[in-house]
Amino acid sequence: MADLKLVNLNSKLPPTANYSFRVDASGASSLVNHFFMSESLCDTHKFVDIIDSGNNLSDHCAVIMELLLPLEGCRPRNYDKLHV
Numbered sequence: 001m002a003d004l005k006l007v008n009l010n011s012k013l014p015p016t017a018n019y020s021f022r023v024d025a026s027g028a029s030s031l032v033n034h035f036f037m038s039e040s041l042c043d044t045h046k047f048v049d050i051i052d053s054g055n056n057l058s059d060h061c062a063v064i065m066e067l068l069l070p071l072e073g074c075r076p077r078n079y080d081k082l083h084v
Helices: 039-044
Strands: 006-008 021-023 028-030 036-038 045-051 062-067
Touching: 006 039, 036 039, 039 045
Parallel strands: none
Antiparallel strands: 006 036, 021 028, 045 062
16 A cells, blocks of 8 residues: 555544444454555545435445545646637
8 A cells, every 4th residue: 555655544534434444243343444545645535434324224334435636727638729
């Protein structure tokens, strides 16, 4: 991962978010779902969390992330061709 300059955001999870997979019948749980992002974007994350909801019928919990990305200077690759 160092070659790709990717960062695992597990360290940004709240202390209560310590699993993303659980089996109620056996009580087993583990953190098996992750967000990896480019080092250059690490400062753009607002929060990362794991949602364990009764509405989710899966044994995997939803892993969510919110980013704050700057819009200034961001244009599609073909912007100049589209806006002549």
